[in-house]
Amino acid sequence: MFTGIIEETGIVKSIRTEGRSARITISAEKVLEDMKVGDSINTNGVCLTVTEFSSSAFTIDVMPETMQRTTFAKLRSGSRVNLERALRLTDRLGGHIVSGHIDGTGILEKIREDENAVWLSVSGEPGILRYIVEKGSVAIDGISLTVVKVSQRSFEVSIIPHTQTETAILLKKTGDTVNIECDIIGKYVEKLSSKKSDKVDLNFLAEHGFI
Numbered sequence: 001m002f003t004g005i006i007e008e009t010g011i012v013k014s015i016r017t018e019g020r021s022a023r024i025t026i027s028a029e030k031v032l033e034d035m036k037v038g039d040s041i042n043t044n045g046v047c048l049t050v051t052e053f054s055s056s057a058f059t060i061d062v063m064p065e066t067m068q069r070t071t072f073a074k075l076r077s078g079s080r081v082n083l084e085r086a087l088r089l090t091d092r093l094g095g096h097i098v099s100g101h102i103d104g105t106g107i108l109e110k111i112r113e114d115e116n117a118v119w120l121s122v123s124g125e126p127g128i129l130r131y132i133v134e135k136g137s138v139a140i141d142g143i144s145l146t147v148v149k150v151s152q153r154s155f156e157v158s159i160i161p162h163t164q165t166e167t168a169i170l171l172k173k174t175g176d177t178v179n180i181e182c183d184i185i186g187k188y189v190e191k192l193s194s195k196k197s198d199k200v201d202l203n204f205l206a207e208h209g210f211i
Contacts, residue, residue: 001087002042004095004137004144006167007031010043012079013057020064022072027057031083040100042084044168045142045179046070047100070102071141071177080168082142095144096137102179104128106140108172109154116161118170123154124180131182131190139181143167 010028031041035058039050048060067073075081087093106128110121122140124132132138132155136147143163149156164170172178192208205211 002047002084002098002100002142003087003091003093004098004139004142005084006082006143006163007084009080009166009168010083012075012077012081014077015075020067022062022067023051023059024062024072024075025057025059026081026083028083029056031085032056032058040086042082042086042098042100042142044071044081045098045100045102045139045181046072066102069104070179071105074177080171082167082169084142096139097184098139098142098144098181099184100142101181103131103182104180105177106154106180108174108176108178111170111172111174114158118159118164119148119156120159120169121154121156122178122180128180128182129153129155131186133183133186136186137183140178141167141169141172142179142181143169 008028008030010026013025013027016023032053035050035053037050040047041050043060046066048062050058051061052059062072104125106122106124108120109123112119132147132150134147134150138145138147140157145157147155148158159169
């Protein structure tokens with residue numbers, strides 16, 4: 001589990017493709033401080049497991065499903081990626097609950113400056129946009145962001161100066177693809193209330209662990 005608060009950006013050192021899967025080595029600093037084999041690292045929004053590491057880099061295996069459903073097939077040596085270690089139970093939840101399981105990808109349609117902020121407009125499939133709500137949370141390339149506007153085919157977020165400098169989001173250009181993870185709460189509520197016979201009331205929420 002993650003928060004969407006990026007700790008640092010790393011640089012892809014090498015990508016070794018093996019059929020439809022890949023083995024990726026990423027140079028980093030901060031996330032290496034207490035790293036162990038088997039640790040989960042959120043990499044551009046994707047939860048991946050550390051298989052090897054050194055004093056300057058770590059290696060992850062990426063399975064075919066992940067290569068197909070995310071932007072990882074577009075990574076190249078030298079690409080900069082957002083990195084976050086897994087959340088400790090004692091940490092502050094500064095962003096929102098992020099699982100690192102990508103729902104799909106979107107296209108960066110527009111980038112515009114608004115004084116110290118930068119607005120991004122991202123288009124997405126209906127299956128993704130149904131879970132995007134105004135003033136709700138969304139993770140783009142692993143970054144916890146607040147949705148400002150939503151339309152039938154896209155949504156907008158506003159990037160503050162700190163996020164602009166501490167993440168790789170503004171290295172993206174119009175037309176680039178981004179990883180999207182919708183707020184996990186909406187998906188679970190929809191699943192649990194999908195049966196017409198289920199009445200969503202206080203008893204229902206208590207029975208399913210929401211309260």
